[in-house]
Amino acid sequence: KAGVTQTPRYLIKTRGQQVTLSCSPISGHRSVSWYQQTPGQGLQFLFEYFSETQRNKGNFPGRFSGRQFSNSRSEMNVSTLELGDSALYLCASSLRGQGALETQYFGPGTRLLVL
Amino acid sequence: DQQVKQNSPSLSVQEGRISILNCDYTNSMFDYFLWYKKYPAEGPTFLISISSIKDKNEDGRFTVFLNKSAKHLSLHIVPSQPGDSAVYFCAAVNSGGSNYKLTFGKGTLLTVNP
Numbered sequence: 492k493a494g495v496t497q498t499p500r501y502l503i504k505t506r507g508q509q510v511t512l513s514c515s516p517i518s519g520h521r522s523v524s525w526y527q528q529t530p531g532q533g534l535q536f537l538f539e540y541f542s543e544t545q546r547n548k549g550n551f552p553g554r555f556s557g558r559q560f561s562n563s564r565s566e567m568n569v570s571t572l573e574l575g576d577s578a579l580y581l582c583a584s585s586l587r588g589q590g591a592l593e594t595q596y597f598g599p600g601t602r603l604l605v606l
Numbered sequence: 607d608q609q610v611k612q613n614s615p616s617l618s619v620q621e622g623r624i625s626i627l628n629c630d631y632t633n634s635m636f637d638y639f640l641w642y643k644k645y646p647a648e649g650p651t652f653l654i655s656i657s658s659i660k661d662k663n664e665d666g667r668f669t670v671f672l673n674k675s676a677k678h679l680s681l682h683i684v685p686s687q688p689g690d691s692a693v694y695f696c697a698a699v700n701s702g703g704s705n706y707k708l709t710f711g712k713g714t715l716l717t718v719n720p
Contacts, residue, residue, distance in 0.1 A: 495649070524707065524708075526710075531712075532712065533612075533695065533710050533711055533712030533713055534650070534695060534697075534708075534710035534713075535710070536707040536708065536709070536710075539707060547707050549707065581649055581650070583649070594652045595652070595708065596649075596651075596652075597642075597649030597650045597651065598649050599647065599648055599649050600649055
């Protein structure tokens with residue numbers, strides 16, 4: 492069974508631009524969560540989608556948004572990029588997204604560099 | 607406010623010895639705890655978990671201990687192997703809530719020297 496895939500793997504943008512990252516969950520998984528990893532803050536939860544609905548959201552500004560499609564694939568968008576948005580963005584999928592009751596499987600991440 | 611803290615950014619041990627990674631939490635609503643391991647250029651992978659109804663869970667070389675009164679958990683790796691060198695993240699969740707998110711610590715880089 493294929494794992495979680497994320498595209499692109501690496502991205503360089505400039506301040507003020509916007510970016511869209513994509514995540515394909517494991518086949519059959521309906522929950523997709525997004526995390527931001529930075530050296531200073533570790534892994535921080537962005538949002539979780541289940542059946543095309545955002546179920547939960549972390550403490551990030553409105554510039555960060557996401558969506559999920561009917562095939563469970565998910566995208567996240569960051570508008571008006573800032574230097575501080577440089578990070579590794581990780582996507583994780585699980586069957587139902589019931590938090591600890593299921594293992595979350597992570598993709599390799601998209602490394603975003605904002606210049 | 608960091609609800610899950612891993613106060614040691616790094617740890618270095620010799621092959622064959624025990625590695626002990628520590629994690630503290632502040633939110634008393636957390637009742638399920640997980641450890642993830644992350645190699646460079648890969649996403650985190652689930653390692654082991656423990657429910658708050660237990661104080662110990664063991665899986666092969668990995669054992670997690672939970673001290674609820676101290677709001678502290680630790681991961682023991684015995685014996686440590688060079689392949690265990692990675693960043694280890696502690697995570698916590700309130701499994702009874704509708705909040706389907708894991709709260710992670712900042713991670714501890716473990717280096718196991720041959």
